[in-house]
Amino acid sequence: MENNSSKSIPKNIVLILVTTVFIGFQLYLALIKPLDPMLQNPMHLILALLVVFIVNPFNKKSDKKWLQLIDIPFYAGIIFLLYYVLSEFHRLSFRVQFVDKVMQIDKIATVVCIVILLEAVRRTLGKVLFIFILIFIIYDWFGMYFPGILFFKGTNWRSFTEVMILGSGGIFGTPLYTSATSLFYFILFGSFFSKCGGGQLLIDFGMKFSNKSAGGPAKAAVISSGLMGMISGSAVANVSTTGVMTIPMMKKVGYEPHQAAAIEAVASTGGQIMPPIMGVGAFIMAEMLGISYKTVAFSAIIPALAYYLSIFLLVTFMAKKDALDSKEKNVKIEISDALLPRIYMIIPAIVLVYYIITGRSLMRSGMMGIFSTIILNFLSRFYKNGKYYQDLKTIGITAIDGIKQASNIAIPTAACGIIIGIVIQSGLATRFSNIIAKIGTTNLSIALIIAMIGCMLLGMALPTVAAYLVANILFVPVLIKLGIKPLPANMFVFYFGIMAQITPPVCLASYTAAGIAEADSLKTGLTGFLYSLVAFLVPFVFIYSPEILLMGTFMEIVKATFILFFGTYLLAGAISGYMIIKQSTIMRIVLFIGAICLITPEVITDIIGFVIGVIIVVYGIIRKKYLNKNIFY
Numbered sequence: 001m002e003n004n005s006s007k008s009i010p011k012n013i014v015l016i017l018v019t020t021v022f023i024g025f026q027l028y029l030a031l032i033k034p035l036d037p038m039l040q041n042p043m044h045l046i047l048a049l050l051v052v053f054i055v056n057p058f059n060k061k062s063d064k065k066w067l068q069l070i071d072i073p074f075y076a077g078i079i080f081l082l083y084y085v086l087s088e089f090h091r092l093s094f095r096v097q098f099v100d101k102v103m104q105i106d107k108i109a110t111v112v113c114i115v116i117l118l119e120a121v122r123r124t125l126g127k128v129l130f131i132f133i134l135i136f137i138i139y140d141w142f143g144m145y146f147p148g149i150l151f152f153k154g155t156n157w158r159s160f161t162e163v164m165i166l167g168s169g170g171i172f173g174t175p176l177y178t179s180a181t182s183l184f185y186f187i188l189f190g191s192f193f194s195k196c197g198g199g200q201l202l203i204d205f206g207m208k209f210s211n212k213s214a215g216g217p218a219k220a221a222v223i224s225s226g227l228m229g230m231i232s233g234s235a236v237a238n239v240s241t242t243g244v245m246t247i248p249m250m251k252k253v254g255y256e257p258h259q260a261a262a263i264e265a266v267a268s269t270g271g272q273i274m275p276p277i278m279g280v281g282a283f284i285m286a287e288m289l290g291i292s293y294k295t296v297a298f299s300a301i302i303p304a305l306a307y308y309l310s311i312f313l314l315v316t317f318m319a320k321k322d323a324l325d326s327k328e329k330n331v332k333i334e335i336s337d338a339l340l341p342r343i344y345m346i347i348p349a350i351v352l353v354y355y356i357i358t359g360r361s362l363m364r365s366g367m368m369g370i371f372s373t374i375i376l377n378f379l380s381r382f383y384k385n386g387k388y389y390q391d392l393k394t395i396g397i398t399a400i401d402g403i404k405q406a407s408n409i410a411i412p413t414a415a416c417g418i419i420i421g422i423v424i425q426s427g428l429a430t431r432f433s434n435i436i437a438k439i440g441t442t443n444l445s446i447a448l449i450i451a452m453i454g455c456m457l458l459g460m461a462l463p464t465v466a467a468y469l470v471a472n473i474l475f476v477p478v479l480i481k482l483g484i485k486p487l488p489a490n491m492f493v494f495y496f497g498i499m500a501q502i503t504p505p506v507c508l509a510s511y512t513a514a515g516i517a518e519a520d521s522l523k524t525g526l527t528g529f530l531y532s533l534v535a536f537l538v539p540f541v542f543i544y545s546p547e548i549l550l551m552g553t554f555m556e557i558v559k560a561t562f563i564l565f566f567g568t569y570l571l572a573g574a575i576s577g578y579m580i581i582k583q584s585t586i587m588r589i590v591l592f593i594g595a596i597c598l599i600t601p602e603v604i605t606d607i608i609g610f611v612i613g614v615i616i617v618v619y620g621i622i623r624k625k626y627l628n629k630n631i632f633y
Helices: 002-031 037-055 065-094 104-125 127-145 157-165 174-195 198-209 216-232 235-253 257-273 280-289 293-299 301-322 340-357 362-385 392-426 428-442 444-461 464-474 476-481 486-502 508-517 521-531 533-544 554-576 585-599 603-626
Strands: none
Touching: 002 037, 002 174, 002 362, 002 392, 037 065, 037 104, 037 174, 037 392, 065 104, 104 127, 104 157, 104 392, 127 392, 157 392, 174 198, 174 216, 174 280, 174 340, 174 362, 174 392, 198 216, 198 235, 198 340, 216 235, 216 257, 216 301, 235 257, 235 486, 235 508, 257 301, 257 486, 257 508, 257 521, 280 293, 280 392, 280 464, 280 486, 293 301, 293 340, 293 486, 301 533, 301 554, 340 362, 392 428, 392 464, 428 444, 428 464, 428 476, 444 464, 444 476, 444 486, 444 533, 464 476, 464 486, 476 486, 486 508, 486 521, 486 533, 508 521, 521 533, 533 554, 533 585, 554 585, 554 603, 585 603
16 A cells, blocks of 8 residues: 555646646636637646546556556657647747648647547547547548538648647637636636535535425435536536435435436436536537626526426425325435534625626636635634634645546537537538528428437537537527527527436436436436426427527516416426326326427417416316315425
């Protein structure tokens, strides 16, 4: 043990040094001034690559020392990229793309950057995205051999280099810029906030709120995962954090293992669509649209509330239908400590939201959130210990964890720049869009379904950020061409890329939850898909009725929201089989039809759905009163 520990010391020192430099670089950008994108973006990527290769050495899963030698060329390549960026920055910042000469060193840097980036993708995200990018590179060079719509005359070294690293449409483009200027700070904030007790406070709040109600553990999962997801924006991380507590409790009160796992997976996934932080793609969306992140976050509020309302109603109805009650089952939801003495821990999240709402830059907002977390942690230690003491080791470990997470996001955002550059250069996006546009001119719904399927497939194959970026290039332009406004079009592809995470056959959040619950993975995935059905309908709502994205007058927004929420209420009743009273199979079908009619934004369907809903609600109240039961719940 001593020997292994001593061998890891040099690696740890290097990681600490790189982390320090990385944080120092990002602090300079946030607190002093941003740099030219042609310097800022490559430096951000180089530092992220260093972290990834230090944390994920080639021999990580092997004891063979000689395998460490394989990393040497990659480190040499990273040093070469650093030299290239610093020495050629002045020329690159003033050159005119596709006009000025491409130097030999530019071509070498392109090859080195792509090779190292692909290996980093393989080590952090696995083979799927790695192979996906390779296919696009092959297509870029050999497009002349592809048939039909895929035909492309191919590229050459000059053009390939121009697209990949010498402009804003490739590796160093908008996605990587977003990682450097906003994602980094919010990921680091999430790491500090969780480590300093804020994450546990949110989880405990959900537990406490649901302690004495029917289906309490399931409601605790919904509330805790929703609150935690607002900060972390990661489905799998949420499942791993809250699921270990909520899933066993749900099973204990009577939920089937696959039901408990599905509830946790669905609740955790919703964090990526829940303001204020949402998922990584939301920051990139704001950058792509050229609007403030605040606008994106505000527009997502009503759809996110509808999503969580549907889950909350669903678990409530399921508990009432099957009499799943934590009190009757003698299950007490325990929390780590009293809530009130810890309520101050929520202050950093309030500071973060305040800075976003008041229009400060995302860099500055994120840094203020981080600083307030550290200061608050320092003051709380002083209050408890009676002396100024700060656990620097804990702060250092938290910083390193945050840097690891930020680096794991920087890699796919940069890698997707390869795909984006090739798709634009080859004209594939334009040709693909033209086909969907022709369909959409005769039937918009079919065009939307095609786009939905495409986004789902991308979401199943790629991480959320990568899925959104590729879908943004392939589908958003055609949706806009069909008359859909840019924000709803982007939200449409964003939602379906996320929902793929709880849709079989590839649903990481569901599989993680199934592992905790010891449930069948496929059954959990299918159940999660059913429970999250409202999320598959809402994107169509804000295409036809953008008022739920706060795009309209006050009365239009109120009307659209009421109709959506009432439809969500009926949908929860249809899926659970309970709404005031137990519903028969026929009544569940009628409820489902009513829900679909309400969620479909047409006047005639709204009237039909509203009438169906009112009739069933009135019938349920009368029936329950007739059975001498309490009509309220």
